[in-house]
Amino acid sequence: MKTRKDRLFxxxxxxxxxxxxxxxxxxxxxxxxxxxxxxxxxxQYAKLQLEGFKKKYLSENLPADSLRDEAFSKFFENAxxxxxxxxxxxxxxxxxTCDVQRILCHARxxxxxxxxxxxxxxxxMAAKHSTGTTLGLKYWFTNIEDKFTFPITGTQxxxxxxxxxxxxxxxxxxxxxxxxxxxxxxxxxxxxxxxITSVHKDDRGDRVIAxxxxxxxxxxxxxxTILRDxxxxxxxxxxxxxxxxxxxxxxxxxxxxxxxxxxxASDSVLTEVLSGLFPPKWYCVLDSVRSKELTYKxxxxxxxxxxxxxxxxxxxxxxxxxxxxxxxxxxxHRKYSAIYDDSFKRTxxxxxxxxxxxxxxxxxxxxxxxxxxxxxxxxxxxxxxDYFRESCGFDYYQGHNMRPFQIKAPTGTxxxxxxxxxxxxxxxxxxxxxxxFGAETYCYQAIFDLLFGFYSRYKLKVxxxxxxxxxxxxVKLLGDxxxxxIIPRKLLxxxxxxxxxxxxxxxxxxxxxxxVGFGDxxxxxxxxxxxxxxxxxxxxxxxxxxxxxxxxxxNTDVWVSKRKGWYRSxxxxxxxxxxxxxxxxxxxxxx
Numbered sequence: 001m002k003t004r005k006d007r008l009f010x011x012x013x014x015x016x017x018x019x020x021x022x023x024x025x026x027x028x029x030x031x032x033x034x035x036x037x038x039x040x041x042x043x044q045y046a047k048l049q050l051e052g053f054k055k056k057y058l059s060e061n062l063p064a065d066s067l068r069d070e071a072f073s074k075f076f077e078n079a080x081x082x083x084x085x086x087x088x089x090x091x092x093x094x095x096x097t098c099d100v101q102r103i104l105c106h107a108r109x110x111x112x113x114x115x116x117x118x119x120x121x122x123x124x125m126a127a128k129h130s131t132g133t134t135l136g137l138k139y140w141f142t143n144i145e146d147k148f149t150f151p152i153t154g155t156q157x158x159x160x161x162x163x164x165x166x167x168x169x170x171x172x173x174x175x176x177x178x179x180x181x182x183x184x185x186x187x188x189x190x191x192x193x194x195x196i197t198s199v200h201k202d203d204r205g206d207r208v209i210a211x212x213x214x215x216x217x218x219x220x221x222x223x224x225t226i227l228r229d230x231x232x233x234x235x236x237x238x239x240x241x242x243x244x245x246x247x248x249x250x251x252x253x254x255x256x257x258x259x260x261x262x263x264x265a266s267d268s269v270l271t272e273v274l275s276g277l278f279p280p281k282w283y284c285v286l287d288s289v290r291s292k293e294l295t296y297k298x299x300x301x302x303x304x305x306x307x308x309x310x311x312x313x314x315x316x317x318x319x320x321x322x323x324x325x326x327x328x329x330x331x332x333h334r335k336y337s338a339i340y341d342d343s344f345k346r347t348x349x350x351x352x353x354x355x356x357x358x359x360x361x362x363x364x365x366x367x368x369x370x371x372x373x374x375x376x377x378x379x380x381x382x383x384x385x386d387y388f389r390e391s392c393g394f395d396y397y398q399g400h401n402m403r404p405f406q407i408k409a410p411t412g413t414x415x416x417x418x419x420x421x422x423x424x425x426x427x428x429x430x431x432x433x434x435x436x437f438g439a440e441t442y443c444y445q446a447i448f449d450l451l452f453g454f455y456s457r458y459k460l461k462v463x464x465x466x467x468x469x470x471x472x473x474x475v476k477l478l479g480d481x482x483x484x485x486i487i488p489r490k491l492l493x494x495x496x497x498x499x500x501x502x503x504x505x506x507x508x509x510x511x512x513x514x515x516v517g518f519g520d521x522x523x524x525x526x527x528x529x530x531x532x533x534x535x536x537x538x539x540x541x542x543x544x545x546x547x548x549x550x551x552x553x554x555n556t557d558v559w560v561s562k563r564k565g566w567y568r569s570x571x572x573x574x575x576x577x578x579x580x581x582x583x584x585x586x587x588x589x590x591x
Contacts, residue, residue, distance in 0.1 A: 012410055012421075016407060026433075027050065052406050056201075058408070067206045075308075078264050099368075103329055103331075110323075114234070115282050121168075125222075127165060129144055145179060147214055148175075149179065150183045152188055153191050153213040155292075175521050175524045193293035209308065210291060210310035223285065223313045234346075235323060248356065248389040248390065249389075251396075252389040255385065257348075258358075258382060259389045259391040261381050266315075267309075268375070290306065290311060348361070401435060419455075423463075427471045430476070439480070452488060464492070
């Protein structure tokens with residue numbers, strides 16, 4: 001009797017095993033013949049690449065249920081640990097008897113200075129819906145009309161706040177009732193809180209997230225916007241990730257700073273910690289729109305956490321908390337906690353739970369963080385005498401980029417799933433091999449014979465695409481015509497190549513299906529959040545038709561049709577490429 005695996009078009013585990021074995025042979029055979037870098041650095045690069053290659057890979061032999069159960073088990077074990085944590089902060093810094101209490105007093109003073117006041121009008125002006133799903137809605141029904149279709153889910157506190165909002169914004173009040181004029185359902189559905197579920201993270205487990213009520217998310221997005229604005233003089237969250245990459249690069253050379261990461265930081269922010277450190281008014285506002293109760297398998301569960309992933313305020317609140325603690329560490333020797341300006345010397349940086357700290361302050365920071373219930377992830381924290389630093393997805397060793405290619409499992413095991421997966425692997429390995437072997441010799445390694453052998457074995461064509469295309473769309477030459485020569489000619493799709501070896505691409509136009517009409521809700525949204533002009537300053541037109549920019553609060557996806565398969569690629573809001581290949585057809589669906 002045939003099993004499910006016998007009916008698979010290909011076995012991902014077998015493909016990954018062969019690729020890893022070939023990479024190991026390439027690295028072990030050729031590390032002495034590289035063009036640049038010392039043998040020590042090349043050995044370190046090969047070691048990290050081989051160790052991290054399958055770090056995020058989900059084996060076909062691993063049942064999804066076991067990973068999900070493990071994620072929930074880890075979540076509740078952490079919640080139980082935090083329930084025994086004892087946190088307290090003195091009312092006045094003069095009463096502090098240890099460094100930890102002085103740090104907390106300075107952190108509280110800093111948060112009060114940064115956040116200052118918040119008004120109901122400010123909250124209402126920034127209130128908007130998220131682009132994702134909320135409680136009571138399925139993933140595919142997340143248009144702004146769906147968010148305002150009866151019944152609208154929310155806690156009683158959020159519903160009361162939304163009633164005030166409708167008095168503030170009568171246009172939305174009229175638009176909602178116009179949308180639901182033929183509905184026989186009640187306007188609101190009162191819920192006790194969010195429903196927790198899990199999403200795939202990597203081969204080691206899933207991540208627990210909360211599906212928030214619709215009205216709760218409506219105000220959480222407002223607070224997220226306000227918090228980001230308050231943080232802007234200190235942390236610009238839109239570019240902080242790239243800045244951390246540069247700081248990690250410098251720290252790997254000078255060792256003047258350490259990179260510290262935390263275990264399940266988003267699931268470890270205690271309610272009593274925020275209550276003790278945040279200004280009372282701010283804490284009340286944040287507390288009024290969060291889910292104080294979680295639902296797991298249909299049963300209510302109470303945890304000591306303030307919020308988890310899924311709540312829009314979790315990330316900025318987490319960043320603020322860590323930043324204030326680090327500020328307190330740098331000011332722990334001051335006898336007064338008043339802040340008169342922000343001219344203090346910043347020897348640290350924060351992005352979520354990724355913290356870059358001055359080496360001499362690392363021990364004090366870890367101590368106060370542990371007092372707040374936060375556990376340091378020793379596997380991803382580097383602040384001692386070694387030259388390795390890691391932060392926000394950037395790995396550096398003595399100034400050299402050591403970030404490994406971490407392969408992920410394909411979306412399925414059918415023929416339509418294999419080609420985009422192989423495209424991603426080829427494009428990613430090209431970049432890593434250039435880093436390791438150099439731009440002149442990378443393409444002569446045996447790994448590419450193996451990879452293109454998979455195309456040949458499964459009768460797949462190799463599509464050459466420009467560098468700005470998504471990795472799953474085809475193979476990118478990265479400006480290197482030599483790489484074209486190692487691809488078997490019989491595998492290449494029909495792309496015109498002239499006598500100089502240059503590719504000529506023909507382009508087709510966009511098609512924009514009008515899936516949702518422009519009604520009262522859309523009009524309200526466009527008035528409250530007017531769309532900005534394209535950043536390039538040019539009027540966008542596709543073919544003969546002018547195409548409007550997507551409204552804020554919408555998802556814009558590119559669906560790439562290649563024969564029997566459909567592949568989706570995210571497009572940045574406010575920007576759409578203007579032309580594509582003849583052998584690829586594109587459509588934009590607004591969901």
